[in-house]
Structures are given as structure tokens and as C-alpha cells.
Amino acid sequence: IWDKSLLMIAEKVGDSTFDLWFKPIKPIQLKDKTIILEIPNRFFRDWIEDYYPTIIADVLEGVLGYPVTVKYKTAEKEDAVLRKMDSILENRRSKLASRGIYLNPRYTFDTFVVGPSNQFAHAAAVRVGENPGFAYNPLFIYGGVGLGKTHLINAIGNAIVDKNPGMIVHYVSAEQFTNEVVSALRHEKMGDLKEKYRNVDVLLVDDVQFISGKTTTQEEFFHTFNTLYEKQRQIVVSSDRLPMDISDITDRLRSRFSMGLIADIQPPELETKVAIIYKKADAEKLIISDEVAYFIAAHVKSNIRELEGCLIKLGAHASLTGMPIDINMAKNVLKDLISEDNKPITPDIILKAVGEYFGIKVQELKTKKRTKEIVNARQIAMYIAKQQTQLSLSEIGRYFGGKDHATVIYACKQIEDKRSKDENLNKSIENISKKLKG
Ligand code: ADP
Ligand code: MG
Numbered sequence: 001i002w003d004k005s006l007l008m009i010a011e012k013v014g015d016s017t018f019d020l021w022f023k024p025i026k027p028i029q030l031k032d033k034t035i036i037l038e039i040p041n042r043f044f045r046d047w048i049e050d051y052y053p054t055i056i057a058d059v060l061e062g063v064l065g066y067p068v069t070v071k072y073k074t075a076e077k078e079d080a081v082l083r084k085m086d087s088i089l090e091n092r093r094s095k096l097a098s099r100g101i102y103l104n105p106r107y108t109f110d111t112f113v114v115g116p117s118n119q120f121a122h123a124a125a126v127r128v129g130e131n132p133g134f135a136y137n138p139l140f141i142y143g144g145v146g147l148g149k150t151h152l153i154n155a156i157g158n159a160i161v162d163k164n165p166g167m168i169v170h171y172v173s174a175e176q177f178t179n180e181v182v183s184a185l186r187h188e189k190m191g192d193l194k195e196k197y198r199n200v201d202v203l204l205v206d207d208v209q210f211i212s213g214k215t216t217t218q219e220e221f222f223h224t225f226n227t228l229y230e231k232q233r234q235i236v237v238s239s240d241r242l243p244m245d246i247s248d249i250t251d252r253l254r255s256r257f258s259m260g261l262i263a264d265i266q267p268p269e270l271e272t273k274v275a276i277i278y279k280k281a282d283a284e285k286l287i288i289s290d291e292v293a294y295f296i297a298a299h300v301k302s303n304i305r306e307l308e309g310c311l312i313k314l315g316a317h318a319s320l321t322g323m324p325i326d327i328n329m330a331k332n333v334l335k336d337l338i339s340e341d342n343k344p345i346t347p348d349i350i351l352k353a354v355g356e357y358f359g360i361k362v363q364e365l366k367t368k369k370r371t372k373e374i375v376n377a378r379q380i381a382m383y384i385a386k387q388q389t390q391l392s393l394s395e396i397g398r399y400f401g402g403k404d405h406a407t408v409i410y411a412c413k414q415i416e417d418k419r420s421k422d423e424n425l426n427k428s429i430e431n432i433s434k435k436l437k438g
Contacts, residue, residue: 001027001030001060001063001064002027004063005056005059005060006018006022006023008059008062008063009022009055009056009059010022012055012059013052013055021044021047021048022048024039024040024044025037025038025039025044026038028073030068033066033067033068033069034068034069034070034071035068035069035070035071036071036072036073037056037070037071037072037073038072038073038074038075039072039073039074040074040075040076040316040319040320041074041075041076041078041315041316041319041320042074042078042082042284042315043284043312043313043315043316043319044074044316045072045074046284046312046315047309047313047316050305050309050312051305051309056070057069057070076319079285081285082284082285085283089105089106092105093105096161100168100170101157101168101169101170101171102171102172103154103157103158103161103169103171104150104154105158107150107151107152107154107155108154108155108158108159109122109125109126109129109155109158109159111151111279111283112151112152112155113272113275113276113279115268115269115271115272115275116266116269116272117147117265117267117268117269117272118143118147118148118265118266118268118272120263120264121141121143121148121152121263121264121265122152124136124139124141124261124263125139125152125153125155125156125263126159128156128234128236129155129156129159129160129163130159130163132160132164132167132201132233132234133201133202133232133233133234134232136260137229137232137234137235137259137260138225138229138234138235138236138237138256138257138259138261139156139234139235139236139237139260139261139263140236140237140238140239140243140257140258140261140262140263141153141236141237141238141239141263141264141265142239142240142241142242142262142263142264142265143240143264143265143266144240144267144303144431144434144435145240145303145305146302146303146304146305146306147265147266147267147268147302147303147304148265148304149206149207149238149240149265150206150207150238152238152265153171153204153206153238154171156202156204156236157169157171157202157204160201160202160234164201167201167202168199168200168201168202169201169202169204170196170197170200170202170203170204171204171206172203172204172205172206173205173206173207173210174205174206174207174209174210174211174217175207175210177205177211177217177221178211178214178217180193181193181216181217181220185216190220193220194220194223194224197220197224198223198224198227198228200233201233201234202233202234202235202236203224203228203233203234203236204236205221205235205236205237205238206237206238207238207239207240208237208238208239208246208257209239209240209241209246209359212246212247212248212249212359213247213248213249213359218249218250218253221253222250222252222253222256225253225256226256229256229259235260237257239257241357241431242262242424242427242431243255243258243262244258244424245357245424245431246359247358247359247360247373248359266434267301267302267434268302268304270294270297270298273296273300273304273307274293274294274297276304276307276308277293277296277297277307277311278293280307280308280311281293281311284311284312284315286314286315286318286325287324287325288311288314288325289325289326289327291327292314292325292326292327295327295330295331295334296310296311296334299334299337299338300337301437302434310334310337313333313334314329314330314333314334317329317333344389345388345389345436346389347381347385347389347391347396347399347400348399349436350381350384350385350388350389350436351365351381351399353432353435353436354377354380354381354384354432355377356435357377357428357431357432357435358373358377360373360374360377365377365378365381365400366399366400366401367401368401378400378411379411379412379414379415380425380428380429380432381400382396382400382408382411382412382415383411383412383416383429384429384432384433385399386408386412388433388436392405393408393409394408396408415429
């Protein structure tokens, strides 16, 4: 069973990741729908939970035909303090879970480092945590991947649960919500779903952009939203983009998202990154020098998950080799980071970023399709390509499915003109450019 699962995991994650993180895992026991896996040290668990939180359980479920709980056991003897912390957190997790509250106990305001890039969102989240339903409703948190949205939204939930033990706090990803709607429809259980969602005290919906294009889910969410809002129950949503940039959602939902407060999280500055590294190192009892901390911070552009990933990788390496973490080890272990620096921005990268931003397939940006949304996104991509690459107009045209240079000039002119009047457009372009740099 395990060998088969490993093969499937290898297929999903690619060889180098697999060899480094998954290959060393050994199955110890499978009993009562729980599997115990032995891993070399805690950093393996941390890394897998950060990057592939459900992959092992998903693959095993596919192979076995029923869901299993995955537990880890470390081969090394662990630091007693760390083990104690882990078990406190795990207890809290299962206590909450037994009440139907699925918050991550690690994501609290205490463990969140505040800097200029996130202080506004953080302050708003704290207020909502102190005064659910009455501070800002809804609170809409938006920001790029790995910048702390899930952390903040969980921190709100944890703060509320701590202060108001009786409150029903429901955290759900938009993807999970969609699955629940689909399943409720199929099994004719819509009544139950409505009952459940319209009676919570606090609803936290993560990655709400996922409901783009999903009409029935949007419909259900809209009514849930209204019911909760009227009862002054707190709603918090997170998204990787602004409400106006989520494609394929109904205007009435878009406007609901904008009714309360919209708070953004920007990519962290160097100092904030360094502070986050120290905080995380502290929590993992890793000793690192300023030099190593700055090295990581300088090379990881913005994604905080990557930042932590580097530290975890170093921790794993140090633990396996018994060597202290120093700058040479950092340079060696993280060398793929360095080679990625100064990568020139290419039209392909721009197409990908623009496509992701607007939820449009790259293929559609390259073809002749002329819906309003696609034309607009395509023009933005051309405009950015003109600004950020050294390519000539006809070269740019070629990347966009063989358009001539006049088309590119026209596109750039259109965007120029619109930029002077359209603040939203400016924001979008700014966000995409940031994404390119990050
Ligand atoms: P997102 O949901 O925006 O993609 P996450 O909330 O999952 O990002 O954050 C990615 C990782 O970075 C998490 O492990 C989180 O704890 C950590 N993180 C993000 N922002 C901060 C911060 N300001 N302080 C400490 N850790 C952070
Ligand atoms: Mg998230």
C-alpha cells in the first residue's frame, strides 16, 4: 500500500521534492483508520504540512478506499519543550474539532509578525476579533499567495473562540464550501446545509475567489451572507484579489464584499521578513545568525510560506547532518533560490501572471477570443510586456498569437488612456507588476 502511495505522490510532486521529503518516510502502523508514519525529524512534518497538507491522506484514501488520519512519529529524539508545545497545540486542535470548529491553533495573533505591509489588515483583524459583528462587517482581506491571509483569518477565529467559548465559529475554504453545496444538492440535503451555515455566529471563508464561475455556490453564499449580515453575525472573507477583480461572480455578491472594510496585505519588506524568520526560528528552536536570516530574507522575494520553507529546509539539513546552520550551509542548501534571482521577465511570465490575476487561461489570452474580459486582460498583458521587457512591438505581438505591431500599439494606447481615468485599472496593473517582481 505504501509503495503504491509513494509512486502516486512522486507523480504529483516531482522527483527532487519527492526524493528529499517523501522518500525517507516509513510506514509504521495502519490501524483503526489511522496511519503512523516515521519521519526523520519534525521539519519533515512541518514542510509537508506547509506545502502539501493533504497529499498523503488524499493518496492513501485513493489507495485504501476509505479516509485515514495521518500521524507522524519522529525517528530522532525530540526536544522535550517542543514536544510539549506540539501536544498542547494538537490538544487544542482536537478539542475545537470535536465542537465542529476547524481552526488551526498555530495561527494566532501572537505568532503573527506585524510590519508596515500588513499592519492595516492586522489591526482590522484584531478589532473584528474583539468585537465580532460590530467592528467591520464583512471584513474582506486580500493579498497575494503566502502573505498571511489564512493565518490572519484563523487568528480572528482563535481570538473569538478564546473570548467567547459559546460562539459557533465556522472556518471554511471556499473550495470546501463549494464541495459541500455540490454534495448537498446531490443528496438532497440543502436544508441541512442552510441550517448549518445560517446559524453560525462567525463565518470565516478563505480564498473566496474560488467561487468564481460557480453559480449555485454563489447563490447559496449570497443568501447565507444576507441572513448572517442581518443578524449582525460576523463574516470575514479572504481573497487573492479585490472584489472587482474576481471574474465571473454576480455583481450583487461583489457589492456585498465591499460593504464593510477591505484590507490588503502587501508583500513584506526586508525587515519584516527578517523578523518573521527569527520568530519562526525561535519557535523551532533553531539558532541562526543575522547573516543567515538576511540571506534568506533577501533571496525570498515575498512569499512568506517560501520564507518559512527555507528555514525548515535548513532545520532538516542541520538536524540530519548534526551541523550548525551557518551561511555556507544556507548558501549550499538553498542554492536553487539564488539561481532564480535576476531572472528576466518574459512575455510568458507576464501572460501567466495576468491570466492568474483575472482567472483567464493563458491560451485564451493568446488566441483571438474577443469577450470584453479577455480583450481587456490581453491589452493589459501587452502593455506590461511593452513596459517591462526589452522586446520590440512586433516581437510582443508574436507572443500574443501573431498580432502585428499596430495591434500592440493600439493596446498600449488604450491602456494608457484608461489609466488616467480608472483607479481600479491602476491598482490591477500595480498588483500584477508586484506579482511579477515577487
Ligand atoms: P495565504 O493564505 O495568504 O496564502 P498563509 O496565511 O497560509 O498565506 O501564510 C503562509 C505562511 O506564512 C503561514 O505558515 C503563516 O503562518 C506564515 N505567515 C504569513 N504572514 C506571517 C506573519 N506576518 N507573521 C508570521 N508568519 C506569517
Ligand atoms: Mg491561504
